[in-house]
Amino acid sequence: MDSRSSDTITGPRSEDVLPTTATSAVKVVIVGGFGVGKTTMVGSVSEIRPLTTEETMTQAGVGVDDNSGVESKTATTVAMDFGRISISDQLVLYLFGTPGQERFWFLWNGLFEGALGAVVLVDTRRLEVSFDVIGRLEERGVPFVVAVNTFPDAPSHPVEALRTALDLPDEVPMVDCDARLRASSRDVLLTLMRYLHSLALPA
Amino acid sequence: MTPPRRERRLPGADVGDPERLYVITGGPDGAKRASLDLVTMIVAREAPSPTVPPEQAAILRLCGAPLSVAELSAYLSLPFSVVTALLTDLLTLDLVESRAPVARASLPDRSLLEAVMHGLQKL
Numbered sequence: 460m461d462s463r464s465s466d467t468i469t470g471p472r473s474e475d476v477l478p479t480t481a482t483s484a485v486k487v488v489i490v491g492g493f494g495v496g497k498t499t500m501v502g503s504v505s506e507i508r509p510l511t512t513e514e515t516m517t518q519a520g521v522g523v524d525d526n527s528g529v530e531s532k533t534a535t536t537v538a539m540d541f542g543r544i545s546i547s548d549q550l551v552l553y554l555f556g557t558p559g560q561e562r563f564w565f566l567w568n569g570l571f572e573g574a575l576g577a578v579v580l581v582d583t584r585r586l587e588v589s590f591d592v593i594g595r596l597e598e599r600g601v602p603f604v605v606a607v608n609t610f611p612d613a614p615s616h617p618v619e620a621l622r623t624a625l626d627l628p629d630e631v632p633m634v635d636c637d638a639r640l641r642a643s644s645r646d647v648l649l650t651l652m653r654y655l656h657s658l659a660l661p662a
Numbered sequence: 663m664t665p666p667r668r669e670r671r672l673p674g675a676d677v678g679d680p681e682r683l684y685v686i687t688g689g690p691d692g693a694k695r696a697s698l699d700l701v702t703m704i705v706a707r708e709a710p711s712p713t714v715p716p717e718q719a720a721i722l723r724l725c726g727a728p729l730s731v732a733e734l735s736a737y738l739s740l741p742f743s744v745v746t747a748l749l750t751d752l753l754t755l756d757l758v759e760s761r762a763p764v765a766r767a768s769l770p771d772r773s774l775l776e777a778v779m780h781g782l783q784k785l
Contacts, residue, residue: 470724470737481728484701484763485778504785510736512700514743541700541732546781550764550774553701553730567742569699573763575778583665590668598671616665624665645785652779659772 475507480548487648488571489556490596491580492588496608496638497556498540500580504644505542505554513538514566537563554648559592571596576651577603580638583613586624593625604632604654606647696750696760700732700742703761704749714757717748725758 489497502509515536537558544552557563557570564570571577577596581589589605596603605627616624618633627633632654637643705728710719717738724737735745752758764774 468720468724468738471729471733476727477729479705479727481703482761484703484730484761485774486699486701486763510733512732512735512742513739514741541736543730543733544781544785546778550777550781551701551703551730552778552781553732555700555732567700573699575775586665587668591671593668594671614665620665624667626668626670641785645782649779649782652775652782656772656775656779659775 471507477545477551478548481545481551482549484551484553485546486553486555486574487651488574488577488601489554489580490559490577490592491608492559492582492585492592495559495580495582495585495588497558497580500578500606500608500636500638500644500647501540501542501554501556503639503641504544504648506545507543509540509542509556511538511540516566537566539567559588564595571599571601574601576655577601578647578651579603579605581605581607581621581625582610583607583616583621584610586621589625593627602651602655602658604634604647604651606634606636606638606650608638609635696746696753698731698746698749698760699763701730701763703728703730703763704734704758705729705761706758708757718752718757721745721748721752722757728761 489500491497498509513536515534539555539557541553541555544554546552555567555570557567579589579592579596593603593605605625607621622629622633632650634647634650636647704721704725706722706725708722710722714722717740720738721734724734731742731745731749734749735742738745740748749758749760753760764771
């Protein structure tokens, strides 16, 4: 009848199970402010329903408040959505959407370490949110492209004005996209791969 | 209309990453945790035996086919750091194997990027 044994854990749906030949994985990080469309982009290209992984830290760990003398500690949970694209029977690409606040990035052990590159998703209504993100990526030497998610009511700036505003070097690609559309999000990823390819030295 | 403008960050302005306030060690003597990435692929070597603790048994059941550490964390609803600690035990006991991700080397590998582009074009 009612079995109470350990089946509260739901694994991948049968169609989401990877072949046993899937031996290598690569990752790309999609980074931007809240509400800019990171999860939408992950969801539109992912072959699996986007999943969420969480990490917890105490508030004191954030370095914002001095909690000395405070009896109760509050824990902050930071969530990150991710999706997956099977590139071949052997190779799997994972896409992580992470919030722009850099103070949380340390939680994800080596999130940017070893990542092929990053997509900075930009909302022209809140361009400032991207400044810090871009600065951090530059400091870490993570190659990135900038994708401008087109919202209907967003101010339309000419690409060159945006490039100047973001203080982007000429070689960093900038593209418009609609994160809701699979083809558009895929094209952003292709732009990143082509850019990375151009950075690689000829074999 | 002129958009706002980014100011370059000053070198040295970085205050550094805050320390995590808790640490889960891999053993009583503070043995080191295995070096696992969010996209390290995990595969079970055997089915769980009755002696395996429930959390680890759940991992073994989920990893009949390859699964990334991030996916394990999501399906188990456990933080990444906790899953890493559990996996360290399983790796020590040889109950799972891990496949390290293909990292971006200082110079990206063109053939790898071409494979990814080819895969994306099929979407």
